[in-house]
Amino acid sequence: MAHIVDLGKYTDQQQQLARIAKALGHPARIAILELLEQQTHCYHGDLTADLPIAASSVSQHLNELKDAGLIQGEFNPPKVKYCINRERWQEAKRLFGAFFQDLPDENAEASCCD
Amino acid sequence: MAHIVDLGKYTDQQQQLARIAKALGHPARIAILELLEQQTHCYHGDLTADLPIAASSVSQHLNELKDAGLIQGEFNPPKVKYCINRERWQEAKRLFGAFFQDLPDENAEASCCD
DNA sequence: TATTTCCATCGCAAAAGTACGATGGATGTT
């Protein structure tokens, strides 16, 4: 009961953003995405070779990125080729951009909780 | 030994980004930051009133946001006034902006792992 | 001083995350 946050208690945007942020919340997954972004590493083996974790751990991280929709895998026998999901990537970019918009002026009047 | 990722295995940027993303990886914390961003809710009580979780849970989330550097608290007896850490906010904006830069063209030659 | 308000922390329980080695299936090679 603890962590499957009851749907409806937060907005879709909040849940979307949190979902993506959570997927980005580990340096290995950041590193994987950066490698995929450069399009120089697209295979599990390539990624494993450049990451300081075991192959099975890489698989797990790839799965989490896939579950969050940020990447997709295409079977390219005998390997699986991973790519960034461009649509989702743009969506993530948009969500974070909107979230990190400029704050109201620090010295605005009525700035807080009067 | 499990989760304190050995320093040095990932770049500072990767660790910074993952640290912030992790803090954003829960809808309650997104909601808290949005409320602080609007500067209409700055106190623990205000936040708790608008969130679907218990007061002690709000405190925990506030602590995590503070640990990640995204917010700061200022003692304003008998309450604590929370504000977004503007420096850190800009830093986060920059990091995510750089990360979500436009991808190379999908159909670029030599796109991947030849 | 006694009482109330505010909220941080503690202690608990349940769930999820992280990492690894081992297993096994699918594909390609000999």
Next chain:
DNA sequence: AACATCCATCGTACTTTTGCGATGGAAATA
């Protein structure tokens, strides 16, 4: 067919996260 390669999944162990109620301390009020 026998073997090797690639990698997803399983099983395990440990840590972290999440959430809550309860406790307690600090500040304002009576």
